[in-house]
Amino acid sequence: MQAIYDVPAPAKLNLFLHVVGKRPDGYHLLQSIFTLIDWADTLHFERRSDGHLLRHDLGASLPPDDLCLRAARLLQAQSGCTYGVDIQIEKRIPAGAGMGGGSSDAASTLLALNRLWGLNWPLATLMPLGLKLGADVPFFLGGSHAFVEGIGEILHPIELPPLTFAVLKPSQSISTQEIFSSPLLARSKNVAIVAGFPANNSSAEKTSESSENHQTVGLNHLAVNHEELISLDNEGIAKLLGDSTRSFGRNDLQKPAEANCAEVVQALHILESEFGNSRMTGSGSAVFARVKTPANEQEENLLNQKIFSRLQGLPADWSGRICRSLDRHPLQGWAADEK
Numbered sequence: 001m002q003a004i005y006d007v008p009a010p011a012k013l014n015l016f017l018h019v020v021g022k023r024p025d026g027y028h029l030l031q032s033i034f035t036l037i038d039w040a041d042t043l044h045f046e047r048r049s050d051g052h053l054l055r056h057d058l059g060a061s062l063p064p065d066d067l068c069l070r071a072a073r074l075l076q077a078q079s080g081c082t083y084g085v086d087i088q089i090e091k092r093i094p095a096g097a098g099m100g101g102g103s104s105d106a107a108s109t110l111l112a113l114n115r116l117w118g119l120n121w122p123l124a125t126l127m128p129l130g131l132k133l134g135a136d137v138p139f140f141l142g143g144s145h146a147f148v149e150g151i152g153e154i155l156h157p158i159e160l161p162p163l164t165f166a167v168l169k170p171s172q173s174i175s176t177q178e179i180f181s182s183p184l185l186a187r188s189k190n191v192a193i194v195a196g197f198p199a200n201n202s203s204a205e206k207t208s209e210s211s212e213n214h215q216t217v218g219l220n221h222l223a224v225n226h227e228e229l230i231s232l233d234n235e236g237i238a239k240l241l242g243d244s245t246r247s248f249g250r251n252d253l254q255k256p257a258e259a260n261c262a263e264v265v266q267a268l269h270i271l272e273s274e275f276g277n278s279r280m281t282g283s284g285s286a287v288f289a290r291v292k293t294p295a296n297e298q299e300e301n302l303l304n305q306k307i308f309s310r311l312q313g314l315p316a317d318w319s320g321r322i323c324r325s326l327d328r329h330p331l332q333g334w335a336a337d338e339k
C-alpha cells in the first residue's frame with residue numbers, strides 16, 4: 001500500500017461532562033457521554049521511503065508540530081518503522097472548540113499509518129499511544145459513542161438514537177488547560193456519580209478490545225447516584241439535556257469558560273432563544289443545542305436557515321452548522337482486534 005486518501009476525522013460533543021475528582025498529577029477525573037458527529041476533517045497519507053514525516057495544510061494552517069505529526073512520530077518511534085509519510089489535512093473542525101478536532105486527527109493518523117506502514121497493531125496496543133497524545137484520543141480510537149471515565153481512557157461503548165444538534169463556535173478559542181486550572185471549577189460539591197449498566201439486548205454493540213480499561217459490552221442505561229435510571233433513548237437523552245433546573249446532566253467546565261469568555265455566554269443565549277436548550281461541549285468554546293431531527297428536506301432546510309441567519313448577524317469568524325450524530329466512527333474496525 002502506497003497511499004490512503006480521504007481518511008475522515010470526526011468531531012465529538014460531550015452531552016454532559018461531570019468533574020468527579022483529581023489525580024495526584026493534576027489531571028481531572030471525568031464522567032461524560034462522548035458523541036461522534038458529522039463535522040469532520042479529512043486527511044490523506046502518502047508513504048515515504050526516506051523516513052521523513054511531513055504535513056501539508058490544505059485549509060487553515062496548523063501549528064508546525066501538530067497532533068498528526070506527533071502521532072506519526074510516536075508510532076514510528078515505538079514500532080521502529082523506517083517508512084515516513086506525507087500527510088495532507090483539510091481542516092474543518094474549529095480548533096480550541098472542545099470538539100476534539102486535534103485529538104481526532106491524531107487518532108485517524110494512528111489508524112491510517114498502522115495500515116500504511118503494514119504494522120497491523122491491535123487496538124489495545126494503539127490505545128496507550130493515543131492516551132500519551134491527549135486525553136480525548138482513546139475515545140476516537142474506540143470507534144463508538146461512549147460513556148467515558150477516568151481522564152478519558154475508560155471507555156464504555158453505548159448506542160444512541162440518531163441525534164441532531166445545532167453547533168455554534170464563537171470566534172474566540174479556549175485553552176483546555178486554562179479551564180481545568182480555573183478556581184471557578186466546581187469540585188466535589190454536588191458530584192453526581194454515574195454508574196453504567198451493561199446492555200442486555202442483542203442490539204448492544206460488542207467490542208472486542210481486551211485492554212484492561214476496556215469494557216467488552218455496551219451500556220444502555222446510566223444510573224445517577226445509583227438511584228435515577230436513565231435509558232440511552234430519546235427520552236433519556238432529553239432528560240440529560242433538559243434545562244439546567246430540571247436536567248440531570250451539566251458541563252462542569254461551563255462556568256469557568258463563561259467567566260473567561262463572554263462569547264460563550266452569548267453563544268449559549270443564541271441557542272437557548274432559538275432552540276430552547278444549550279450546553280457547552282468539552283472545555284469550549286463551542287456550544288450546542290439538541291434539535292428535533294428533521295423529518296424531511298423542507299424541515300432540514302428550515303433548520304439550516306435558522307442557524308445561517310443567526311450567523312449572519314455575527315462576526316465572520318464565528319462558525320456554526322447543523323450536525324448529525326454518526327452511527328459509529330467511520331474507521332471502526334481499522335485496527336485488528338487482539339486474538
Ligand SMILES: C[C@](O)(CO)[C@H](O)COP(=O)(O)OP(=O)(O)OC[C@H]1O[C@@H](n2ccc(N)nc2=O)[C@H](O)[C@@H]1O
Nearest residue numbers: 026027028029098103134135136151176177180282283
Ligand atoms: C475537556 C475534554 O475535551 C473532554 O472531552 C478533554 O478532557 C480534554 O482533552 P484534551 O484536549 O485531549 O486534553 P489534553 O491535551 O490531554 O490536556 C490538556 C490539559 O488539560 C488538563 N486536563 C485535561 C484532561 C483532564 N481530564 N484533566 C485535566 O486537568 C491538563 O492540565 C492538561 O495538561
Ligand SMILES: Nc1ncnc2c1ncn2[C@@H]1O[C@H](COP(=O)(O)OP(=O)(O)OP(=O)(O)O)[C@@H](O)[C@H]1O
Nearest residue numbers: 066067095096097098099100101102103105176282
Ligand atoms: N491537528 C490539530 N488540529 C487542531 N488543533 C491542533 C492540532 N494539533 C495541535 N493542535 C493545537 O491544539 C489546540 C487545541 O486544539 P483542539 O481543536 O484539539 O482543541 P479542542 O477543540 O479544545 O479539543 P478538546 O476537546 O480535545 O480539548 C489548538 O489550539 C492547536 O494549537
